[in-house]
Every structure is written in C-alpha cells, then in structure tokens.
Amino acid sequence: MSEIAAGYGQLLGEIKQRIRSAQYAALKSVNKELIALYWDIGRLIVERQQGATWGKSIVEQLAKDLQTEFPGISGFSARNIWNMRSFYLSYSQNEKLQPLVAEISWSHNLVIMEKCKDDLAREFYIRMTRKFGWTKNVLVQQIENQSYEKTLLNQTNFDAAVAEEYRNQAKLAVKDDYVFDFLELGEEHSERQLETAILAKVQPFLQEMGGVFSFVGSQHRLEVGNREYYIDLLLYHRALRCLVAIDLKIGEFEPEHVGKMQFYLAVLDDKMRMPFENPSIGIILCKSKDKTTVEYALKDATKPIGVATYRAFSALPQELQGQLPGPEQVAKLLEGIE
Known part of the structure; x- marks a missing residue:
C-alpha cells in the first residue's frame, strides 16, 4: 500500500x-x-x-x-x-x-x-x-414570495451600465423586494442589528438573494488615501463572475446612496477585481423607496446598481401586477436563465 x-x-x-x-x-x-x-x-x-x-x-x-x-x-x-x-x-x-x-x-x-x-x-x-x-420547499417559498413578479419589477440601471452579453443575467440577479422573515427582527432595528442578524443566518440570506451568491465578508474594508471605508456585505455572483457590494439602509432610499455605492464599486474594480471577472455590481437594500426617486437617482449613474427593499414578510400589491413588462420583454429576459 x-x-x-x-x-x-x-x-x-x-x-x-x-x-x-x-x-x-x-x-x-x-x-x-x-x-x-x-x-x-x-x-x-x-x-x-x-x-x-x-x-x-x-x-x-x-x-x-x-x-x-x-x-x-x-x-x-x-x-x-x-x-x-x-x-x-x-x-x-x-x-x-x-x-x-x-x-x-x-x-x-x-x-x-x-x-x-x-x-x-x-x-x-x-x-x-x-x-x-x-x-420543493424552496420552490414553494419562492412562488409564495412572488419572486417572478419582484424580479421583473426590479429597479436597476443595467440597460446602460452592464455589457449586453450578460445584461439579462444581471437583471435576474436583483429583485425589487426581499423577504427576510427568517431574521426574526422587530419592526424597529438598527443597521448593525440587521447586519448581525444576516450574519447569523447567512445560508437563508443567500437563498433569498437568489441562490447563486457566495459570501465574501461583512464590513469589508476599503483603504483610499488616508481613510478607511467599509462595505456592509460583500458577495460574489458565481454565474456573473463579479463582486456584489450590498449597502444596508434601515430607512427610505435617498439619492446620495447611489453616489456612495458608485464610490465603493470604483474602488472594488480597481483594487479587487480579477482580470477574468466582470465589473462589480452594487445593491442598495432599503426599508422603503419611492420608485420615481430611484429612477432619477440611477439615470446618470455609470456603475451597475440596483435598488431594492427588504421586509420581514411581503405580498406584492395587486395594483403592481399591471406594471409587469410585456410578454415579449419577459420572454427575452428569461433566455438569460440557462
């Protein structure tokens, strides 16, 4: 032997x-x-x-x-x-x-x-x-949480900021609303409490984010000049081959959040991105958002960014059903799921 x-x-x-x-x-x-x-x-x-x-x-x-x-x-x-x-x-x-x-x-x-x-x-x-x-249980949960509708209604600037060859895949990586009922958080909580709860339940968090993410770290340190900056959560999207920065906000979306995320993504692309990887993507997770404000905030952003909401449990308002894209647009988007 x-x-x-x-x-x-x-x-x-x-x-x-x-x-x-x-x-x-x-x-x-x-x-x-x-x-x-x-x-x-x-x-x-x-x-x-x-x-x-x-x-x-x-x-x-x-x-x-x-x-x-x-x-x-x-x-x-x-x-x-x-x-x-x-x-x-x-x-x-x-x-x-x-x-x-x-x-x-x-x-x-x-x-x-x-x-x-x-x-x-x-x-x-x-x-x-x-x-x-x-x-089967995950599928039932995804349907009950209306992942289909929330994916189609997402707000991103990917049409302008992401290369065409993987644009559809990128769109499918961001939902309009995420359900974090497994975090067992009260209605009132701090950003630190939200982050801590996510870190305690990383697997269900990644599953809700879409199931194709890997966890890289929390409070990821960026050193720029003589200052330090910290990204709340850093993930890696295996299919897109790119880093995904997540900024957690417990309040309503504000336009200045986009500028901060653009800064994070510029530093990640310059200091961490590998030659074979695609440009980094940012997701701003807020407690609430005004869709029109988000549209204007993302309009001239050059880095790929999505803005989404999170909640303990959610149901898609009936009136949003009429806002879904047309069948032709949906069919084209689904081709990105190989």
Whole structure:
C-alpha cells in the first residue's frame, strides 16, 4: 500500500467524482423517462376522452387496474392520473415549455402547475429550479414570495451600465423586494442589528438573494488615501463572475446612496477585481423607496446598481401586477436563465 499511497488519493477522488457524475446522469435519465411516461398517459387519456362520454369513473377504474398490474410502482393513484391529464393539457400547446418540464422532477412540476397559471411565470420557475437546484420547499417559498413578479419589477440601471452579453443575467440577479422573515427582527432595528442578524443566518440570506451568491465578508474594508471605508456585505455572483457590494439602509432610499455605492464599486474594480471577472455590481437594500426617486437617482449613474427593499414578510400589491413588462420583454429576459 505504501508504494501506491502517493497517487492513491487523487485516483480515489477522481473515481468518486466519476461515480457521482454517473449517479446524477442516471437520475436525470430516469426523471426524463418518468416525465415522458406521465406525459404520454395524460395524452392518451385526453385523446380517448375526445368525443367519448367517459366520466370520472374511467380514471378511478384505470387507477385500480394499473395498481393491480404494477403493485411495486407508485404514482398510479387516481389523483396522480388526473394530474397527468392536467399536465398534458397545460403544456401540449406550448412547444417552448415541453422540453423544459422534463428537466425538473414531477413534484416540482406539480407545484408550478398548481400555483402558477401564467406560462411565462411557469417558465421562470422551471428555469430557476433547474439552474439553482431548488428543493420543493424552496420552490414553494419562492412562488409564495412572488419572486417572478419582484424580479421583473426590479429597479436597476443595467440597460446602460452592464455589457449586453450578460445584461439579462444581471437583471435576474436583483429583485425589487426581499423577504427576510427568517431574521426574526422587530419592526424597529438598527443597521448593525440587521447586519448581525444576516450574519447569523447567512445560508437563508443567500437563498433569498437568489441562490447563486457566495459570501465574501461583512464590513469589508476599503483603504483610499488616508481613510478607511467599509462595505456592509460583500458577495460574489458565481454565474456573473463579479463582486456584489450590498449597502444596508434601515430607512427610505435617498439619492446620495447611489453616489456612495458608485464610490465603493470604483474602488472594488480597481483594487479587487480579477482580470477574468466582470465589473462589480452594487445593491442598495432599503426599508422603503419611492420608485420615481430611484429612477432619477440611477439615470446618470455609470456603475451597475440596483435598488431594492427588504421586509420581514411581503405580498406584492395587486395594483403592481399591471406594471409587469410585456410578454415579449419577459420572454427575452428569461433566455438569460440557462
């Protein structure tokens, strides 16, 4: 054993990684086959029902017969067969979504199908689930927190300040409103208390921010001239390959916050940014904001900055539904979620 010890660790690591890759590929293959099976069952039921007088009893009988014939296979309850029928009816007319639904599990598909009735919202959550590996519970939370709407309504200057090749990805990295109910903060709190609470719950914080961030540090020190400056939170966006500076504000957004963030980003790009990384992005997190004020404040800003609000729990006001971008704009934006 001593003769091969030098290279054994590397060999073992490579083989273990290969096994994990094979296991993942096998699971993906099984899932695709299962989704295809459920799709075909739903299609067959819909086709047979056309022009026929079959009622609910036919599905009940079908469930009993399938369970008798395949006793060791789950998934053939009457309720799930009805879900297969609904699944086919929901996506049979949408050629864009048909290949996407096979990329996520059946349980994830059921959640999206039940809770989202708009095809673009469904596409958003399917793509995000596939990209970030959301569990079923995380997916439910994201839908209930209205991540789709809050992402589309975000306020940034990315159209002017971010290179076109990764502009859509950058837009999807910032929401209009974040829900930090896990922080257990009272209505009145200081910026330091907010930061401390976030540091105690880093994982759920990163999940709410979008799930593709890594935590770099808090009170990140910048030395400029003879003075020191501190960024509240510094993250790294793995997909965009850029640093993300977060400035925490417990009050209403003020225009001067943009100037301070521009300063932070200029220093980060000059002193920390690696040659292969994209320009840094800033997110100003406030307790509240006036959208018109934000628009003017960002209008001539040259560094990429987003302004968002945070709260313990949130629901998107109904009147904002009418402010969502048009379907063509949304569809183009969703292409940024690979």
